[in-house]
Amino acid sequence: MEDYQLCPKFENAFELLGKRWTGLIVHVLLSGPKRFKDISVLIPSMSDRMLSERFKELEAAEIIIRHVYPETPVRIEYELTPKGKGLKPVMDELQKWADSH
Amino acid sequence: MEDYQLCPKFENAFELLGKRWTGLIVHVLLSGPKRFKDISVLIPSMSDRMLSERFKELEAAEIIIRHVYPETPVRIEYELTPKGKGLKPVMDELQKWADSH
DNA sequence: TAATATACTAACATAAAGTAAGTTGTTAAA
């Protein structure tokens, strides 16, 4: 059974953003690349387990890239791809809505 | 432990829209009031159980209103409140993003 | 009288998320 009535792309978008934490992670990454710990501090109610899982999904969806800097100790940063940065207008509108209601 | 770092309103928005089906329900209601059955046909992969639950949450959040028309048989319609309709720009931007990626 | 329709609800199974602790590899402090 398929829901041919709605735009599949739109539904796919919600399959991602309709998962808990995904939106907030994208939101904080819009202010620049962040490390694992940075985000877990910015969103303390989210567990490491979830952050790790969401990172993998977002990477697979090509919304973020994982950078490994071979320093000592190694530094790992997560950054939005152009596709990920394309969500800024969505987030901006949501911010406006949240502020006005 | 609280996440004082982020805008609470923004987080609240995601608590709602970050739940499965919520976004799609709002999206289809943007084209006008609908009955229970209408939406379950438009989003067939969602179960009645979930639609019922999401309706209650959206009503509690004052994003939709439930209208009961005492006809025979009774007709029940769900409509976006002004607050709910305020989500249109968010949905429009998300649609654009979905189309272009 | 049986079948169909709407708008749900209930009971149970499975999947997703939460919680707490552990791992690896490195540095810094005692």
Next chain:
DNA sequence: TTTAACAACTTACTTTATGTTAGTATATTA
């Protein structure tokens, strides 16, 4: 030179959310 600390995770287990199937109440139609 053990001991502790930190980053970036992973694992095991519990709880919550969602999915599945069936059923309810009320009314209309065949």
